Amino acid sequence: MENVMILFNETSGKDKGKELANQFVDYAKNHGHAETHFLLEQVGPDCDSRKTVEKAKSENIDTLVFIGGDGTINHNVADFKDELPHLKVGLLPGGTVNNMARVLGIPVKFEEAAAVILEGATRKIDYGMINQKVIISTMTIGLLADTAARISQKEKQKYGKLIFVKNFFKLLAKKKRYRLDIKTENEQWQGKTQLVTVTMTNSVGGYTNFDASASPDDGLFHLTILPKLNFFKLAFYLPKIILGKIYEIPGLKYITASEISIKSISEKKVGTRVDGDPSENLPIQMKMIKQGLTVFVPASKNN
Numbered sequence: 001m002e003n004v005m006i007l008f009n010e011t012s013g014k015d016k017g018k019e020l021a022n023q024f025v026d027y028a029k030n031h032g033h034a035e036t037h038f039l040l041e042q043v044g045p046d047c048d049s050r051k052t053v054e055k056a057k058s059e060n061i062d063t064l065v066f067i068g069g070d071g072t073i074n075h076n077v078a079d080f081k082d083e084l085p086h087l088k089v090g091l092l093p094g095g096t097v098n099n100m101a102r103v104l105g106i107p108v109k110f111e112e113a114a115a116v117i118l119e120g121a122t123r124k125i126d127y128g129m130i131n132q133k134v135i136i137s138t139m140t141i142g143l144l145a146d147t148a149a150r151i152s153q154k155e156k157q158k159y160g161k162l163i164f165v166k167n168f169f170k171l172l173a174k175k176k177r178y179r180l181d182i183k184t185e186n187e188q189w190q191g192k193t194q195l196v197t198v199t200m201t202n203s204v205g206g207y208t209n210f211d212a213s214a215s216p217d218d219g220l221f222h223l224t225i226l227p228k229l230n231f232f233k234l235a236f237y238l239p240k241i242i243l244g245k246i247y248e249i250p251g252l253k254y255i256t257a258s259e260i261s262i263k264s265i266s267e268k269k270v271g272t273r274v275d276g277d278p279s280e281n282l283p284i285q286m287k288m289i290k291q292g293l294t295v296f297v298p299a300s301k302n303n
Contacts, residue, residue: 001033001036001062001063001088001118001120002036002037002060002062003036003037003039003059003060003061003062003063004028004036004037004038004039004061004062004063004064004065005038005039005040005041005052005055005056005059005061005063005064005065006021006024006025006038006039006040006041006064006065006067007041007042007043007052007064007065007066007067007072007076008020008021008040008041008042008043008067008068009042009043009044009067009068009072009075010042010044016094017042017067017068017094018040018042020067020092020094020110021040021065021067022040023110024065024067024092024110024114024117025038025040027111027114027118028114028117028118031115031118032118033118037059039055039056039059039061041055043072043075043076043079044075049079052079053079053080053082053083056080056083057083061087062086062087062088063087063088063089063090064076064080064087064088064089064090065089065090065091065092065117066089066090066091066092067092067094068092068093068094068095069093069094069095069096069097069098069276070095070097070098070099070100070136070137070138070275070276071095071275071276071277072094072095073091073100073136073275074134074135074136074137074274074275074277075134077127077134077136077293078133078134081127081134081289081292084292084293084294085292087294088122088294088295088296089293089294089295089296090116090117090295090296091104091106091113091117091295091296092110092113092114092117093106093107093108093113095276096276097276099137099138099201099203099204099275100136100137100201100216101113102203103137103201103202103203103216104123104125104216104295104297104298104301105297105298105300105301106297106298116296116297116298117296119296119298119299120296121296121297121298121299121301122294122295122296122297123216123217123294123295123297123301124217124291124292124293124294124295125216125217125291125293125294125295126200126216126217126218126219126288126289126290126291126292126293127200127289127292127293128200128221128286128287128288128289129285129286129287129289130272130274130279130280130284130285130286131280131284131285133274133279133280135198135200135274135275135286136200136275136293137199137200137201137203137275138197138198138199138200138204138273138274138275138276139197139198139272139273139274139275139279139286140195140196140197140198140272140273141178141180141195141196141197141262141270141271141272141273141282142176142177142178142193142194142195142196143176143194143195145271145272145273176194177192177193177194177227177228178192178193178194178196178264178266178267178270179191179192179264179265179266179267180192180193180196180262180263180264180265180270180282181262181263181264181265182196182223182225182255182260182261182262183260183261183262184223184255184257184259184260184261185257185258185259186255186257187255189225189253189255190265191225191227192227192228193225193226193227193228194226194227194228195224195225195226196223196224196225196226196262197223197224197226198221198222198223198224198260198286199211199214199221199222199224200214200216200220200221200222201214201215201216202214202215211224213256217290217291219258219288219290219291220256220257220258220288221256221257221258221260221286221288222254222255222256223253223254223255223256223257223260224252224253224254225252225253225254225255226251226252226253227251227253228251258287258288258290259285259286259287259288260284260285260286261283261284261285261286262282262283262284262286263282263283263284264282264283269281270282272284
């Protein structure tokens with residue numbers, strides 16, 4: 001770790017991105033990295049990502065540090081995806097949910113997360129493409145996507161997970177369903193559904209035991225289709241949900257694949273939610289980039 005670029009976004013992590021970036025530099029210099037070259041770069045909607053990438057190349061950057069949650073990680077991976085084979089990535093969690101950090105066992109506490117980066121253990125994990133955009137954790141269609149779309153960044157920061165639950169049950173009462181055509185390299189599904197979730201890890205919404213069969217480096221999308229959401233039926237199968245065996249619930253369609261295409265049969269506009277942010281409208285094509293990202297992790301997680 002000789003040349004490090006720290007990417008921060010003042011619109012995430014409760015607007016403490018730059019403060020955390022400077023704090024990381026001080027921490028690193030006080031813990032054996034006094035000779036390391038650090039470069040701070042702000043990213044976000046008002047910044048030119050191409051200039052940031054070019055600067056990283058001209059400065060011979062070998063390590064990137066992302067400050068923020070899943071949405072920030074997503075945008076940074078998208079910007080640097082062509083350079084990722086030559087880079088290592090450190091994560092300093094600063095979002096509301098931090099799915100990726102939780103999955104990799106990266107502590108939320110700043111000093112502990114910084115120590116993980118400096119200790120140098122790494123793990124190769126997957127990321128995916130959804131049309132021309134990146135996915136690093138989750139994609140949802142239906143109730144979860146519609147729920148998240150109604151929640152502002154300020155509400156997420158103020159109320160946390162509770163605001164998701166409140167809005168979810170409001171929409172559940174409306175019983176809206178989408179008619180979709182879903183294809184993978186091995187099979188096809190058509191029908192009406194209230195909820196579609198594609199995960200790349202065992203975690204959804206910060207719940208790290210959503211799907212015990214999924215791991216961040218297995219090269220697979222894990223697709224869950226719930227045609228009709230029945231609260232009482234789900235409550236009956238709560239033990240399976242707690243054990244991360246959601247794929248064993250009767251009536252639920254579960255598919256694993258490295259490539260997925262999804263289109264709407266009846267509705268003109270159906271949106272998706274990717275890594276916590278609004279993303280592509282249907283139709284979409286998804287493709288897995290297996291172990292395309294090298295991330296610093298606790299030594300116990302580097303396998």
